[in-house]
Amino acid sequence: DAGVTQSPTHLIKTRGQHVTLRCSPISGHKSVSWYQQVLGQGPQFIFQYYEKEERGRGNFPDRFSARQFPNYSSELNVNALLLGDSALYLCASSLRGGGLAGLPTSYEQYFGPGTRLTVT
């Protein structure tokens, strides 16, 4: 079975532009989470979606938004790009979702290869 897929692999944008990143979860997985990984740092949580609803949001500005489609794929949108948005954006899928309080602490996420965004 295919793992988590993300597109595009690499992207170069200019400050002020808008970008859309895409993610397809593992077949049967209904939850998608997005992370930002700045070079040399660990991933930082941005959003979690389950059954097309936002179930969690990290400490990111409103320029960041996301949505999940009926087939459980997801898009991450970033408006008014800044140089500091340059990072690897990771998508992770999991079988279960719902509100975070309903999940055991041990639930596993499966990560895609990421989209490398460079803002110049």
Add this chain to the structure above:
Amino acid sequence: GNSVTQMEGPVTLSEEAFLTINCTYTATGYPSLFWYVQYPGEGLQLLLKATKADDKGSNKGFEATYRKETTSFHLEKGSVQVSDSAVYFCALRNYGQNFVFGPGTRLSVLP
């Protein structure tokens, strides 16, 4: 809040050497603890996990023990291989919250 601290890298070892990567955490309650590995050009892969105090997670020769008294989850392997060269991330997930990752430790194993 929750946080994870890892030893700074890079860590450079010769093949067959013993590996330890230190990880300590700050969290309330009883989080689950994880080690993820990231090979060049790839996403993160779950290496092992432990869900309660004194649990030992193990996989592919790697192991880590959940030590609540020292709030630690150190990663160890008795004999590393060149193919183990990667970045290793310690992470935790507390009840009702999302994953929190450490900054990562780069491991280079020389033949």
